[in-house]
Every structure is written in structure tokens, then in C-alpha cells.
Amino acid sequence: MSNNQHIRTRFAPSPTGFIHLGNIRSALYPWAFARAKQGTFILRIEDTDLERSSQAAVDVIVEGMKWLGLDHDEGPFFQMQRMERYKEVLRQMLEAGLAYHCYMSTTELDALRERQMAAKQKPRYDGTWRPEPGKTLPPVPAGVQPVVRFRNPIGGSVVWEDKVKGRIEFSNDELDDLVIARPDGTPTYNFCVVVDDIDMRITHVIRGDDHVNNTPRQINIFRALGQEPPVYAHLPTVLNEQGEKMSKRNGAKPVTQYRDEGFLADAVVNYLARLGWSHGDDEIFSREQFLQWFDLDHLGKSAGQYDEAKLRWVNAQHMKMTSDTVLASLVQVQLDKRGITAPVDQRLAGMCGLFKDRCSTTVELADWLAMYFVATSPSDEDRAAHVTDAVKPAIAALADRLAHADWNKAAISQAIKDTIAEHKLKMPQLAVPVRVLVCGRAQTPSIDAVLELFSRDEVVTRLRSA
Template sequence: MTVVTRFAPSPTGYLHIGGARTALFSYLYAKRHGGKFLLRIEDTDRERSTQEAVDAIFEGMAWLNLKSDFAEIYQTQRFDRYREVVQQMLAAGTAYHCYASKEELDAMRAEQMARKEKPRYDGRWRPEPGKTLPPVPAGVQPVVRFRNPGEGQVVIRDLIKGEIVFDNKELDDLIIARADGVPTYNFCVVVDDWDMGITHVIRGDDHVNNTPRQINILKALGATPPAYAHVSMILGADGAKLSKRHGALSVTEYRAMGFMPEALLNYLVRLGWSHGDQELFTREEMIAKFDFDHVSASPARFDMEKAWWVNHQYLKITDPAIIAPEFDWHLRRIGVDPANGPDLKAVIEQQRERCRSLVEMAEKSKFFYAELDGYDDKDAAKHLTPDGAAVLDELATALEALPEWTAAALHTAVNGYAESKELGLGKVAQPIRVAVVGMAISPPIDQTLFLLGRQRTLARLKAAVSYVRNKS
């Protein structure tokens, strides 16, 4: 049997981080077993589904490089099939019409709550042998309800949570088709998973309570239920549900914050899943090692600090050529033209050790591509002094005379100058930094000057000298 998994988001918002993790788990499980992974858009709620949300989901999945093995499926394009199955169930007696109005049902629930009972449909329109149904009200379009078994139990053998048992008594007759004929979620899911040969349903654990009903519908249809794996939710840093305040929302925003897609995925896979003490995985390793035996059943908190650490690890070990396009995106985002300076790969090579995010890298690398917009006040006060200016002035002359503008030549020149003046390297390198970078933070000074280039370096050294002189 070929494993087929699916990710089935509803397009009512962006692709959030929890959804991304379920998508990842589904993807990994399918790949691990040489199976297929598909993306299905659950857009039967026409009120709330939007095209923007569909686009956002595709964008997120594409950025994460979680590719579907089939064309995307939209539930709204399968209405004929759902209607057909509804008719089939109506004919078989496993579903029935219910004419109760929304108001009536609301009143019923309110009463039940008042009596401290679990609110549930009381079966007033459910046909039973020997039971007389109420008279059909005129002009009312009925909904269709599934006739859930009244007795027995449903056992879910969940791959993550183990055996979960529900009494059929707890389950009421859910609506499978609305009054306007549009089928509902619990029904569409069942028909789709069945039709598409889904073998493993991997989804958020907010769906556990739906599962027994879905299994019952499947059984009524004569289908074999798939295996289930209910993944626990991701909590915010304070243990509460993830929200905007925790900075954990759409995957697109993680991109904007400066994450590499593979790094985000790596962080996410470790949130709930483990493979001994291993923290870092390539995509191939994730595929080779992922399994549900080691997925935790308890909810996990999103820890930004650790996520940044993982991102940093990726920045340090990934081929600069792979980082470059993403880095490029960030530079443009802050209004920097990457063409107007050194090769991105070389800059990445120098900056990767000192940046946890690409946003940070872009900001710290801006000076390579754009003119300085002033000096950091504190750094300037400390290093752009008359003494510093003297150093810069002499150094400018020395560097101007360099036959070759290489990191090695610059290293020798700067170090040689410091030695000849019996100055500590810090006394020389720091003023240069501030002059050339605008602040006292940068990669090693020889590399910095090399990448910045002769023209810009000399111009900035001189500008710093005049800055100091004009000030005094």
C-alpha cells in the first residue's frame, strides 16, 4: 500500500506556523515511506474563504519548498461528488433531513447548557422505527444529518496519542449538508480522504473530537478508515495560544524576520519530534529519520531564541550560493541595491558567523552597498578623535599606495602600520571601522576593506578625517 498524506488547510487566513508543522510532518511521513503528499484547499466555507488566503498558503508552502505531488485540489470543485454521496446516504438511510431552524437549535443548546449538559443535537428529526416525526414545516429547506450509531464505541488508534475510545452515545447527528446544499467540513473531509486514497490523516489535535464521527461516516459508506496522527498544538512563549504578540504567525512573517526556510523547518521538526540528541537535520535526514514513535503528544512552546540559534547554524553551514537569493531579497527590502557592491556570496561568507538572521545580515552589510548615513554617536565619539584622525590620515596614504587590493595585502598594511607606530591593533582597526562602516562592528578589518573596495575605503577614510577636523 502506497502511503498518501495530505495537508488540508482552509483558506481563511495565512499559513501559520502550526499548519506549517503539520504540513511538514505529512510531507516527511509520505516521503519517508516513498509515498505521495497532496495539498487540498478546504474552502467549503464560502463566507470566510478568500483568494488572498489561498495565495498566501501557496506562497508559504513554496517558500518552505513543501511540494505537493499532485495539482492542488479545491473542495468547491467537488460539490457534485459530495451531493452524490449525500444522496446515496439518504437512500441508504444513514442520513436524514432535519427541518429544525437555527433559532430552534440555539434554544435547544441554551437549555442544555442551563441544565449543565453537553450541548448536542437531540435527534428530533431522526427517524426511528415506530417514531412519529414532527410535521414538515412549509417553505423550510432542510439540512442533511448523518445518522450516527446510537450504541457501541469508536476506537481510534492514533499514531501519536495511542488508543482513544469514544462512546457513540457522546456523538450527536452532525450536519453533513447545509440547507443551501453546500456540504460541511466533516463530510467533505471524509469523502475526499476516501476518494483520494489517503492512508494517513495527519492534522492538528483540535480535530480528535471530530475523528470518531468521521470514522462512523466512513463506516456507513463502507470505507476503511485511514490511520490517524493528531499533532499537538504549538503554544506561544507564555504557554498561551500562539498570537501576534508572540511574533509567531504566518510563515511569510518568519521570512520577513530573516529566517532561512530550511532552518525554520528544522526548528519546527524538533518541536514535538526527536531523534535522540540530534538537533540539526538536513532535509534528507529528516525524511530518512522521521517517524511518529518519537512525536510527543504534549503541546510545545515556540522558543524564538532556539529558533534563532537553529537559523544561525544554517547560515553558518549552508552554501552561500543558496543563501544569496534570500539575502538579496532582504537587502532590496531595506532599499539596498545588491548590484551596487561586492558579491553577495563573499559578504555572506564574512557575515554569517555574526548574524542570526538575514535581516541582521542585511542591516550589517548595508554599508557595502550604500553610502553611510552618518556615524554612530558613541562609536564616533570614542574612535573618531584627533588621534584617530591622525591614524586614518596616514593610513589612507599608505593604502592608496598599495599595489594590490587584497585581504592579505590589507592585513599586512594595517598590522604593519600598527606595529610601526607601536599601537595596539585596536587603536587602528576601530577608527577604521567607524570611518568605513559607520560603527564599531564589522567583519575582520582586512576582509571588510577588501570587500568594500579601494575607492570606497579611501573616500570614507578621508571623509572621516575631515569630519574630525571640522568638528574641532
């Protein structure tokens, strides 16, 4: 790669199901590489599987990438809209002798494979219809629509320096002549990918290592078409918590579900980045730092394993780093789902600032802040344990003081101290029952800071409910 080469990367998902974290990591790294190198990031939808592809799946891909901030510069391009281009290249390859028609039926292929397996040979197409100098081809059977096969080189090897796996070599004798168009004329995956990568001038292909076996075939097609292949980086698999490949079948969640569960986009990007790449021992970093540091030289060679507890920890660190105003807008969405109306204002931002250190998601933060907007109901156990007859006179006295105090943290704190002194109590003996009555729980941050964010009337009414 020359230093002045303009980097062009792509994410090319198939819209055959929802996109999960394992999939989206294959978008994160090419996006980050393009951004780090001032390159171009392209979104391409590989939708040739008509039976399984759906618009709903496309929508989830686009929505998930938008939420995570993985913005594309070109696309989305759809392979089904490029059929004429593929057929044009197929015609050129047939005319140039780079491909040929094969009339071997499925039945004949199955019989060939059975014979090869019986002879302990690798099952592969035997080149029956491959034109060679001096070779007589079988007569063309009537009424049979042929497939188109790529004329794979004979002898030698396909070699590339993978940015993750190092040097990889396949013998051409291990690769048979790949079908690049079906009997109905529709092109196949490995062929379409090469035409797309040529037309879109892709310089770096960063994708899952389940594609390693496709790569030598694709490289041979690139070279047959007179093009040098891109740089490849094949990423190890992302495993779920049970050590299986992450998939919908194995319980993976759609990316958008993490948004709904209160995770921050920057935290998910941070966590995903560390599932297969590292920058020294840095665990928590901003998006800006990630893009400053990212390169292909520090991609991991072993599979990354998803750990929800670690993700929640990363998210908690990002919650602490996020401005209270930004959190307020995210918490408002969570409160709105519960039918709670909460304006995004300084008061809501102040609530977020007070409670965010105790939370790992915005859902947990909304759980705390709901008490400010709807009546609370302390549990019978908490009420019996803390709001005793012995402390009720002090609670009533505090309610009277707060009814006339200035409404700020210092004045509230003074009213509590005066009440404690008057009734000869210790701070927890009054503070805990006040928390139970006002907040519906026995544990909160500093009681004066918590009460200040309520309206005076609400606090006094809840205390007088004792």
C-alpha cells in the same frame, strides 16, 4: 498498515486568514511522512466557509508552502468545486437509509436543548425524525426545508489507535445524529472531509488535536460508506511565548513574514520539526536528515511552545551551514529592499562568508554588508572616542600606503603593521579608528579581511575623511 501500502497524506487548511507557524506544522508532518515513505502529499483547500474564505488567504497558503519547500504532488483541490460530488453521495446515503431528512426547526432544537440542560442532561438531538421500524414520524411541516442527518450507530463505541495519543474511545451514545447537509442542501464540514479522504485515497490523517472530537463522527461515516478510516495522528497544539494557543488573535505572524525577516526556509523547517517531534537529542539537522529520520512514532504528546530566541539560534546555525553563494542571493533581496544594488558575485559571496558567523538572519547580514555599497556615517561618539588627533597622522600614513599597495589581504595587513611600527602604536589603536571611518562601527571581523572587500579608492577616501 501493510509494508507495501502506498502512503497518501494531505494538508487541508481553511483559507479564512493568514497561515502561521502553528498551522504550517500541520502541513510539515504529513509532507515529511509522504516524502520519507515515497508517498503522495495532497493539498486540499477547505473553502466551504464562504463568508470568511478568501483568495488572498489561499495565495498566502500556497506562497508559504512554496517558500518552505513543502511541495504537493496533487492539488490544490477546492471543496467548493466538488459540490456535485458531495450531493451525489448525500443522495446515495438517503436512498440507502444511512441518512434522513430532519424537519426540526432551530426554535424546536433550542427548546429541546433547554429542557435537556434543565434536567442536567447532555444537550443533543433526540432522534425525533429518525426513521425506525414501527415508528410513526411526525407530519412533515409545510414550507420547511429539512436538514439531512447522518444515522449514527446506536450502542457500542468508536475506537482508534491514534499515532500520537494512543487508544481513543468514544461511546456512540455520546454522539447524536450529525447534520451532514444544511436546509439549502450545502454539505457540512465533517461529511465533506470524509468524502474527500475517500476519493483522494488518504491513508494517514495528520492534523491538530482540535479535530479529535470530529474523528469518531468521521469514522462512523467512513464505515457507513463501506470504507475503513485512515490512520490518525492528532498533533498537540503549538503555543505562543505566553503559553496561549498560537493564533492571529494572539499575535502570531504570517509564515511569509519570517522569510521577509531574513529567516532561512531550512531553518524554519528544522525548528518547526522539533516543536512536536524528535530524533534523539539532535537539535540542528538538514532537510535531508529530517526526511531520513522522520516517522510517526516519535511525535510528541505535549504541546510545543514557540520561542523566537530559539528560532533565531537555529537560524544562525543554518546560516553557518549555508553556502556563501546561496546567502549572497538572499542578501541581495534584502539589500534591494533598501534601494541598494548589489550584484550576486564572488565579492558579495565573500562578504557573506566573512560576516555570516556574526548574524542570525539575512536581514542582519544585509545590515553589515550595506557599508560596502553606501557611504557610512560613524556616530559622533565613535568618532570622538576613536578618531583622535593623536592617531590622525597614522591614519593619513596608512591611507598613503594603501593607495599604492597591492589590493589583497596580505598586502593590506602589511601596510597596517608598517604603519603601527612607524607610529609606535598597538593594533587596536589604529584598527579601531580605521573600522570607525571605513565601516561606521568599532567592531568588525579581521580588519585586513574587511578592507579587502572594499574598493581601494573607497577605503582611501573614507580614511582621508578623518
